Every structure is written in C-alpha cells, then in structure tokens.
Amino acid sequence: MSVAYMLLATAASFLFLCAVFVPLERVFPAKPGQRFFRPKWWLDFCFFIGQYLLWGGLVLWVLSYFRTGLTSIVPAGFREMVASQPWWLIGIEVVVLSDFLIYWGHRIQHKVDFLWRFHAVHHSAEHLDWLAAHREHPLDSIYTIGLINLPAFVLGFPMESLAALIAFRGLWAIFIHANVRLPIGPLRCLIGSPELHHWHHDKARDSGNYANLSPLMDKLFGTYTCPDHEPESFGIREPMPGNYLGQMLHPLKPRRRKARAMAQQKTAPDARDGS
Numbered sequence: 001m002s003v004a005y006m007l008l009a010t011a012a013s014f015l016f017l018c019a020v021f022v023p024l025e026r027v028f029p030a031k032p033g034q035r036f037f038r039p040k041w042w043l044d045f046c047f048f049i050g051q052y053l054l055w056g057g058l059v060l061w062v063l064s065y066f067r068t069g070l071t072s073i074v075p076a077g078f079r080e081m082v083a084s085q086p087w088w089l090i091g092i093e094v095v096v097l098s099d100f101l102i103y104w105g106h107r108i109q110h111k112v113d114f115l116w117r118f119h120a121v122h123h124s125a126e127h128l129d130w131l132a133a134h135r136e137h138p139l140d141s142i143y144t145i146g147l148i149n150l151p152a153f154v155l156g157f158p159m160e161s162l163a164a165l166i167a168f169r170g171l172w173a174i175f176i177h178a179n180v181r182l183p184i185g186p187l188r189c190l191i192g193s194p195e196l197h198h199w200h201h202d203k204a205r206d207s208g209n210y211a212n213l214s215p216l217m218d219k220l221f222g223t224y225t226c227p228d229h230e231p232e233s234f235g236i237r238e239p240m241p242g243n244y245l246g247q248m249l250h251p252l253k254p255r256r257r258k259a260r261a262m263a264q265q266k267t268a269p270d271a272r273d274g275s
C-alpha cells in the first residue's frame with residue numbers, strides 16, 4: 001500500500017467522521033459549549049494519525065498471525081459442528097461471547113496494574129468527543145481487538161461478516177466517546193449509549209460500565225451505572241505526560257525503580273537526621 005494511498009484514506013476517514021459526528025455533537029451535546037478545538041485536541045489528533053498511518057497495520061498483522069495460530073489449534077470437527085449452524089445463530093454466539101470476553105478483559109485492565117499502565121493512556125483524556133476515542137496505546141488496541149475477535153476466530157466466523165462486524169464495532173467505539181447525549185430513554189439499557197461510556201471515563205478507576213456494544217454484561221455482573229447527568233470531570237488521578245511520545249513511552253517505563261526512588265526520597269530526611 002503506497003504512502004499516498006494511506007494519506008488519502010486517513011484524510012477521507014477524518015472528513016467522514018467529522019461529517020457524521022460534528023453535527024451530532026452540535027445538536028445533542030452532552031457538555032454544551034465544548035469547542036471543536038478543545039484542550040489536547042492536537043494530542044488526540046496525533047493518536048488518530050498514529051493509528052491510521054502506523055499502528056493500524058501492526059494491529060492487523062498481529063491479529064492475522066493470531067488467527068492463523070488459532071486455526072491450527074482448534075479441532076476440525078469442532079469447526080464443522082459450528083459451521084453446520086444457521087449463520088444468524090453463529091452471529092449471535094460471536095457477539096455475545098465477544099461481549100462477555102471484552103467485559104471481563106476490560107474489567108481486569110482496570111484491576112491489574114500492569115494492564116492499567118497501557119489502558120490509563122486512553123483514560124487520561126479530560127475532554128471526550130469522537131476524536132478522543134482514538135487516544136489508545138497500540139498495545140492496549142492489540143489486547144482489546146485480540147480479545148474481542150477471539151470467539152469469531154475460534155468459531156470460524158466467515159471473514160466477510162467479520163469485516164462488517166469489526167467496522168461496526170469501530171464506529172460504535174467512536175460514537176460512545178462522542179460529546180453526545182441522545183434522548184433514547186430506557187432503550188439505553190439494551191443498546192448502550194455515550195452517557196454510559198462517559199461515566200466509565202469518570203475519574204474513579206473502578207467507575208463501572210465496562211461492556212462494549214450492549215450494557216447487558218454490566219447489568220448482569222452489577223457494574224451498570226447511569227446517573228441522569230454527565231460526570232463532573234474525566235481523566236485519571238495519576239501523572240501522565242501531556243504529549244504523544246511521552247504517552248507512548250509512559251507505560252513501558254520501569255515502575256519499581258520509580259517507586260524505590262520515591263521511597264528513598266521519603267526516607268532521606270530520616271537518614272540525614274540519624275547521621
């Protein structure tokens with residue numbers, strides 16, 4: 001794929017997403033008065049460009065490698081049994097199993113410090129809109145996309161249907177970050193909506209709403225939350241560099257040394273007193 005083609009595809013996607021989400025954010029704003037070029041807009045734009053020009057290809061490569069590996073492990077008899085079911089049933093199985101896996105995978109990301117390092121980059125956004133959806137560390141993307149597609153790979157879901165599902169999930173992931181609050185009432189219990197994911201971006205690390213497409217898993221496992229107003233502020237309660245390169249490298253930095261240095265700093269005055 002030529003560089004010119006990639007640049008053209010990136011520009012076309014940017015314009016398409018602007019055309020879809022900017023009017024929606026104007027007509028149904030969750031936080032009225034938020035400017036298009038809100039703080040850290042350019043940082044999120046760097047993530048957008050990085051995803052399209054650098055990391056998207058890497059994620060797809062890892063995914064296809066993963067798919068090939070799984071194909072060789074899953075017994076042919078199991079695949080034949082799955083394929084003998086009606087296509088709509090396989091579709092439902094794939095969506096429900098993916099939602100189950102991503103729910104728990106995401107919940108674990110918030111619990112386990114090593115995974116949180118990478119996921120915290122996404123949560124460091126203090127202003128949500130369609131562009132902020134792109135602030136994601138590439139290793140976080142590989143984890144999420146790998147997990148979400150695991151059932152489809154194991155069940156041998158047809159590639160064409162999978163492409164449509166991946167595209168829909170991608171658009172949905174952007175939509176739930178948009179600065180939008182749609183008046184869909186109780187329907188949000190079934191199909192999910194931006195306000196649920198906005199509450200997931202509340203500053204508390206265990207704020208709930210971990211599900212992907214539908215909030216049913218959150219309802220089932222007791223992590224559903226949807227107050228009738230927006231959270232006061234978004235972000236995380238820990239330091240995070242404010243630039244693209246800093247955020248890419250931050251999760252990879254050794255933490256023990258840092259913690260040790262902080263502990264030494266704390267004990268230093270005592271040591272001096274003693275000497």
Ligand SMILES: [Zn+2]
Nearest residue numbers: 106110119200
């Ligand atoms: Zn999260």
Ligand SMILES: [Zn+2]
Nearest residue numbers: 122177197201
């Ligand atoms: Zn998010």
